[in-house]
Amino acid sequence: MIGYLIRRLLYSIPILVGVCFLTFVLFYMTASPGEIARRNLSAKNPTAQQIKDWEHQHGYDKPKWKQFLDTTEGLFLLRLGRSDSVKGERVMTRIKESWFPSFEIAVLSFGAAITINLSLALVVAYFRGTYLDIYGTSLCVFMMSVTYLVYIIGGQFVFGRLLKLTPVAGFLPGWESLRFAFLPVVVAVISGMGASVRQFRTFMLDEMNQDYVRTARAKGVSEPQVLFKHVLKNAAIPVLTTSVQAIPGLFLGSILLESFFNIPGLGNYLVDAINSQDFAVVRAMVFIGALVTIVGYILTDISYALVDKRVRLE
């Protein structure tokens, strides 16, 4: 297993270089350094000299391949550098400031979603074949068919404007943040509910058709016992792996949710950086995002091997 991990980590190096290259190419296709300089210089009409100075200061005057090598090397050593914007703050400082809102919302919605979805799936699987099951699965398909936007706009309208229970958008630090996190978490849970419950139900029903379940029933084990003791344990494997896959998303925060609810988290930071064409920030954040995603995949494999003894990592 250690050998497998080392090989996976080594394999992730070319992938990360590829990600850096992709970001680099895409960014040079959208904007030239001159344009970025003009946008970020404080002077209204910068002279050619000012633009040159700015490019020199941010390292955009070197040959392209040198720029690529320098920045990629910096990212691999986790020297994230400074933002290209006027203030020129360190990317690391911003990450330290804004990781918490992303983390809070992500952890809350992840925990709430997995608890609720798993319980609902258990209920639906327990009552399989009855009207509850049929209506439940139909409701899941209905919920899958509503766009994310309607959940967000509807949630803001109902909770924020009509009932005035929660703020419509924004964020405050400390305990106050829970009030602001409530609505995004509800939207995240509800928008993912339909697909997840249906998927978890399929996992459970797959297990219910196995021979060991028939044996357990034949031995006279009661139906709830079969469901909660035998089936749940075995269905936990696919449930776990699909859930671990969601962990990378926890770090960058749901990019969409943060920009919709104006939460000053990492996802919002990234979207702002794209819109203001702040290459230094985009580069760093995409790198971190890719790093976390790859680590997430490796974690998925490990958790798979830990839960299911039949799986061997080679």
Add this chain to the structure above:
Amino acid sequence: MIPFKSLLTFSNLVPLLAIIIVLGGIKRSGRQPLWAEAYRRLGRNRAAIFSLAVIGIYCCIAVLDSITWKSNTLAQPESVITHLFHAMHVKSERTYSAPFAKMTTGEPHPHPLKGWHVLGTDGSGNDVLLQTLRGCRTSIIIGGFTSLLITPVAVLLGMLAGYFGHRVDDIIQYLYTTLGSVPGILLNIAFLLVLGPGLVNLCFALGITSWVDLCRLVRGETLKHRDREYVRAARALGVRDLRILVNHILPNILPVVIITVTLNFSSLVLSETILSYLGIGVPAGTGSWGNMIDAARLELARDPIIWWNLTAASTALFILVLALNVFSDALRDAVDPRLRSS
């Protein structure tokens, strides 16, 4: 009178061509026992037939909206639907008006309306029903064209990677793992910034992110079939690799591909609204449910709440996506009963 010559333009013939290809494909595949059996099972499923009819209606509207011609009453070449609304004297108003209202809303001194609007009018006075109908074309194109773009690429690369293994597999896996490691929405944004706004560019940007899953799936399926006896027998008989791939493996993985593509269709349609919300969706002027829902953000905060714009667009979207979901589930059950969801 419709001037016949202006009907024969490129943009008018493309949708018709697409329909002929799809219908031809269905008719031809019906001769094969697997598909004939699948169609029979599908035909017995009432929900599937109903949702197929709904999708058909949306497609019809999309096609009607794609056929344009010039006339002396309208300056630009306009579609059948716009001509129809024009003929029914549905005129543009000054600003918002509620469904069936006689006066405009949101003005200090309401003006009487020139016409009659079943679903009201939006901020610039356009009929909401017309806007909603025009959104069909955008959605169908985004789902259909993107699927058409990614399917050949993903199937080809996935089959090559799965069949040849070694170096080819490494390169293709590297390609899609790298793309898959970047958050999808960022890639979409970046590609749209590079390509510039536009309906076709939007399809390309969505295609970049959505071929990865299909390619991974096809690779896995090909890997499974590569060592089956029938493939080994073919190889022993001296059949060349290309022939094995096209004649033997492709027909066997095609059901899985078609199921995945139809399941993916609805998520493509849904992602259009999200990109529109981020301001990088379809350009203004093209009918789009995403833009209509996006506008509702501000409209719900106005004093007389403007709800009809949001309701019309999201209902139209909901019905289409629901029909697509129900149909693709039924198709999956019909083609491969082992994959049954229930």
